[in-house]
Amino acid sequence: MTNDIKVIALDAAGVRAGAEDLAEVLVDCVDGGASVNFMAGYDRARARAFWNEVASRMESDGRFVFAAAQEDGRIVGTVQLVPAGIENQPHRAEISKMLVLRSARKRGLGAALMRAAEEAAARTGKTLLNLDTASDDAERLYAALGWTLAGRIPNYALMPDGTPCATALYYKEIAPVQ
Numbered sequence: 132m133t134n135d136i137k138v139i140a141l142d143a144a145g146v147r148a149g150a151e152d153l154a155e156v157l158v159d160c161v162d163g164g165a166s167v168n169f170m171a172g173y174d175r176a177r178a179r180a181f182w183n184e185v186a187s188r189m190e191s192d193g194r195f196v197f198a199a200a201q202e203d204g205r206i207v208g209t210v211q212l213v214p215a216g217i218e219n220q221p222h223r224a225e226i227s228k229m230l231v232l233r234s235a236r237k238r239g240l241g242a243a244l245m246r247a248a249e250e251a252a253a254r255t256g257k258t259l260l261n262l263d264t265a266s267d268d269a270e271r272l273y274a275a276l277g278w279t280l281a282g283r284i285p286n287y288a289l290m291p292d293g294t295p296c297a298t299a300l301y302y303k304e305i306a307p308v309q
Contacts (some may be wrong), residue, residue, distance in 0.1 A: 178262035
Protein backbone atom coordinates (compact mmCIF):
# COMPACT_ATOMS: atom_id res chain seq x y z
CA MET A 132 0.00 0.00 0.00
CA THR A 133 1.24 3.46 -0.75
CA ASN A 134 2.23 5.72 2.13
CA ASP A 135 -0.23 8.43 1.12
CA ILE A 136 -3.24 6.18 1.92
CA LYS A 137 -4.14 4.77 5.31
CA VAL A 138 -6.94 2.59 6.59
CA ILE A 139 -9.14 4.18 9.22
CA ALA A 140 -12.14 2.99 11.20
CA LEU A 141 -15.24 5.09 10.68
CA ASP A 142 -17.94 5.54 13.26
CA ALA A 143 -21.53 6.29 12.20
CA ALA A 144 -20.81 10.03 12.07
CA GLY A 145 -17.74 9.34 9.94
CA VAL A 146 -19.77 7.26 7.50
CA ARG A 147 -22.33 10.05 7.21
CA ALA A 148 -19.57 12.64 6.74
CA GLY A 149 -17.87 10.45 4.12
CA ALA A 150 -21.09 9.39 2.38
CA GLU A 151 -20.24 11.32 -0.79
CA ASP A 152 -16.84 9.62 -1.18
CA LEU A 153 -18.27 6.23 -0.17
CA ALA A 154 -21.03 6.71 -2.75
CA GLU A 155 -18.41 7.47 -5.41
CA VAL A 156 -16.57 4.23 -4.57
CA LEU A 157 -19.78 2.17 -4.64
CA VAL A 158 -21.04 3.65 -7.93
CA ASP A 159 -17.60 3.22 -9.53
CA CYS A 160 -17.53 -0.45 -8.56
CA VAL A 161 -21.05 -1.09 -9.85
CA ASP A 162 -20.19 0.80 -13.06
CA GLY A 163 -17.14 -1.44 -13.35
CA GLY A 164 -19.30 -4.56 -13.24
CA ALA A 165 -19.01 -5.58 -9.57
CA SER A 166 -21.82 -7.79 -8.30
CA VAL A 167 -22.36 -6.03 -4.97
CA ASN A 168 -26.18 -6.06 -4.73
CA PHE A 169 -26.91 -3.23 -7.18
CA MET A 170 -27.77 -3.08 -10.87
CA ALA A 171 -26.50 -0.91 -13.73
CA GLY A 172 -27.71 2.67 -13.52
CA TYR A 173 -27.13 2.82 -9.78
CA ASP A 174 -26.61 6.51 -9.04
CA ARG A 175 -24.91 8.62 -6.41
CA ALA A 176 -28.15 9.68 -4.71
CA ARG A 177 -29.13 6.05 -4.08
CA ALA A 178 -25.57 5.23 -3.04
CA ARG A 179 -25.53 8.08 -0.51
CA ALA A 180 -28.83 6.81 0.88
CA PHE A 181 -27.29 3.33 1.14
CA TRP A 182 -24.33 4.66 3.16
CA ASN A 183 -26.61 6.68 5.44
CA GLU A 184 -28.55 3.46 6.09
CA VAL A 185 -25.25 1.69 6.87
CA ALA A 186 -24.49 4.45 9.41
CA SER A 187 -27.87 3.87 11.05
CA ARG A 188 -27.27 0.11 11.16
CA MET A 189 -23.89 0.61 12.83
CA GLU A 190 -25.67 1.98 15.84
CA SER A 191 -27.85 -1.13 16.18
CA ASP A 192 -25.95 -4.13 14.81
CA GLY A 193 -22.35 -3.48 15.84
CA ARG A 194 -20.88 -3.42 12.35
CA PHE A 195 -17.52 -1.83 11.63
CA VAL A 196 -16.80 0.27 8.56
CA PHE A 197 -13.22 0.81 7.46
CA ALA A 198 -12.05 3.24 4.80
CA ALA A 199 -8.87 3.61 2.81
CA ALA A 200 -8.31 7.37 2.85
CA GLN A 201 -5.81 9.52 1.01
CA GLU A 202 -3.84 12.23 2.81
CA ASP A 203 -6.46 14.79 1.75
CA GLY A 204 -9.15 12.66 3.43
CA ARG A 205 -10.74 11.38 0.22
CA ILE A 206 -12.01 7.81 0.65
CA VAL A 207 -10.93 5.46 -2.14
CA GLY A 208 -11.88 2.10 -0.63
CA THR A 209 -14.00 0.52 2.08
CA VAL A 210 -14.98 -2.74 3.77
CA GLN A 211 -17.50 -3.69 6.43
CA LEU A 212 -17.34 -6.28 9.20
CA VAL A 213 -20.88 -7.31 10.13
CA PRO A 214 -21.47 -9.48 13.23
CA ALA A 215 -23.78 -12.43 12.55
CA GLY A 216 -26.39 -11.06 14.95
CA ILE A 217 -27.75 -14.53 15.60
CA GLU A 218 -27.93 -15.94 19.11
CA ASN A 219 -26.15 -19.20 18.27
CA GLN A 220 -23.41 -17.51 16.20
CA PRO A 221 -21.78 -14.89 18.45
CA HIS A 222 -18.38 -16.08 17.21
CA ARG A 223 -19.03 -15.25 13.54
CA ALA A 224 -19.01 -12.15 11.35
CA GLU A 225 -19.31 -11.43 7.65
CA ILE A 226 -17.08 -9.34 5.44
CA SER A 227 -19.27 -7.10 3.29
CA LYS A 228 -18.86 -4.47 0.59
CA MET A 229 -15.09 -4.78 0.07
CA LEU A 230 -14.80 -2.01 -2.51
CA VAL A 231 -11.89 -0.07 -4.01
CA LEU A 232 -12.10 2.62 -6.68
CA ARG A 233 -10.93 1.14 -9.98
CA SER A 234 -8.33 3.91 -10.29
CA ALA A 235 -6.87 3.03 -6.87
CA ARG A 236 -6.55 -0.75 -7.33
CA LYS A 237 -3.37 -2.83 -7.43
CA ARG A 238 -1.79 -0.79 -4.61
CA GLY A 239 -2.49 -3.09 -1.67
CA LEU A 240 -5.60 -1.29 -0.46
CA GLY A 241 -7.83 -4.36 -0.57
CA ALA A 242 -5.36 -6.35 1.52
CA ALA A 243 -4.98 -3.50 4.02
CA LEU A 244 -8.76 -3.15 4.35
CA MET A 245 -9.16 -6.89 4.86
CA ARG A 246 -6.43 -6.95 7.52
CA ALA A 247 -8.16 -4.11 9.38
CA ALA A 248 -11.46 -6.00 9.33
CA GLU A 249 -9.80 -9.23 10.47
CA GLU A 250 -8.01 -7.44 13.32
CA ALA A 251 -11.28 -5.86 14.48
CA ALA A 252 -12.94 -9.26 14.36
CA ALA A 253 -10.19 -10.78 16.49
CA ARG A 254 -10.39 -7.92 19.02
CA THR A 255 -14.13 -8.48 19.39
CA GLY A 256 -13.80 -12.23 19.93
CA LYS A 257 -14.85 -13.43 16.50
CA THR A 258 -13.26 -16.70 15.44
CA LEU A 259 -14.96 -17.32 12.09
CA LEU A 260 -15.38 -14.92 9.19
CA ASN A 261 -17.19 -15.50 5.91
CA LEU A 262 -17.75 -13.64 2.66
CA ASP A 263 -18.97 -14.16 -0.86
CA THR A 264 -17.67 -12.81 -4.14
CA ALA A 265 -18.24 -13.00 -7.86
CA SER A 266 -14.85 -11.45 -8.71
CA ASP A 267 -11.80 -13.38 -9.89
CA ASP A 268 -9.52 -10.56 -8.69
CA ALA A 269 -11.11 -10.64 -5.24
CA GLU A 270 -10.75 -14.42 -5.12
CA ARG A 271 -7.01 -14.10 -5.74
CA LEU A 272 -6.79 -11.53 -2.93
CA TYR A 273 -8.73 -13.67 -0.45
CA ALA A 274 -6.68 -16.76 -1.26
CA ALA A 275 -3.45 -14.78 -0.77
CA LEU A 276 -4.75 -13.65 2.64
CA GLY A 277 -5.37 -17.22 3.79
CA TRP A 278 -9.10 -17.50 3.16
CA THR A 279 -10.52 -20.92 2.24
CA LEU A 280 -12.91 -21.49 -0.65
CA ALA A 281 -15.95 -23.37 0.69
CA GLY A 282 -17.64 -23.70 -2.70
CA ARG A 283 -19.48 -21.97 -5.50
CA ILE A 284 -23.18 -21.48 -6.00
CA PRO A 285 -24.19 -21.18 -9.66
CA ASN A 286 -26.59 -18.43 -10.72
CA TYR A 287 -26.54 -16.98 -7.20
CA ALA A 288 -26.87 -13.35 -8.19
CA LEU A 289 -26.89 -11.02 -11.16
CA MET A 290 -24.07 -8.90 -12.47
CA PRO A 291 -25.04 -5.22 -12.85
CA ASP A 292 -25.92 -5.86 -16.50
CA GLY A 293 -28.41 -8.58 -15.52
CA THR A 294 -26.25 -11.57 -16.43
CA PRO A 295 -26.51 -14.42 -13.88
CA CYS A 296 -23.27 -15.16 -12.05
CA ALA A 297 -21.90 -17.74 -9.68
CA THR A 298 -20.82 -16.71 -6.23
CA ALA A 299 -17.78 -18.11 -4.42
CA LEU A 300 -18.14 -18.58 -0.67
CA TYR A 301 -15.04 -18.15 1.49
CA TYR A 302 -14.31 -18.49 5.19
CA LYS A 303 -11.40 -17.85 7.51
CA GLU A 304 -10.87 -19.05 11.05
CA ILE A 305 -9.03 -16.55 13.24
CA ALA A 306 -7.80 -16.45 16.80
CA PRO A 307 -9.43 -13.93 19.10
CA VAL A 308 -7.23 -11.32 20.74
CA GLN A 309 -7.91 -10.75 24.41
